[in-house]
Amino acid sequence: MPLSGLCYVGGNDFTSMTSRSITNVIWVLATGSALLGLSMLYSVFTHDFSRSIAARDTWGIVYSLFDTFLGGYFTFVGLLVWIRLSPQAVRQLLTILALMLLWSISGKFHWAPHVSPYHFLGTAASCYLFYKLAFLYCRRQLFQDEEEAGVA
Numbered sequence: 001m002p003l004s005g006l007c008y009v010g011g012n013d014f015t016s017m018t019s020r021s022i023t024n025v026i027w028v029l030a031t032g033s034a035l036l037g038l039s040m041l042y043s044v045f046t047h048d049f050s051r052s053i054a055a056r057d058t059w060g061i062v063y064s065l066f067d068t069f070l071g072g073y074f075t076f077v078g079l080l081v082w083i084r085l086s087p088q089a090v091r092q093l094l095t096i097l098a099l100m101l102l103w104s105i106s107g108k109f110h111w112a113p114h115v116s117p118y119h120f121l122g123t124a125a126s127c128y129l130f131y132k133l134a135f136l137y138c139r140r141q142l143f144q145d146e147e148e149a150g151v152a
Helices: 003-007 014-055 058-083 087-106 117-142 144-149
Strands: none
Touching: 014 058, 014 087, 014 117, 058 087, 087 117, 117 144
């Protein structure tokens, strides 16, 4: 058996394997996004919101509403990708990924008081660059046929 027959997915070149792999990674990320959103909604409605109402904590209520919005958005994007894989759905999923990356990196800045605000701006700019490059790459690999036909 030739070595090229081991990677055969449906095309005769490597791009079909790449698009299949990218699609699988996007579905895994969408599943993670939906599960994270559902867990955020569960946490808000079972713990945070009721405690904030009972304690009359205004900031706790605002935090609960913000978490409700984020949980709903994460769940919506996860379901959107699973229902219809489109360039807009991939864009929303990559937005979530870039925000999670920015939050995880920027959470480390408060540990070092000597860090200037320009570090955060640089991190935000690099996360945006990651988002744009990842979206352009995914769009080229996954939706090239639709772009050529003028659909997307």
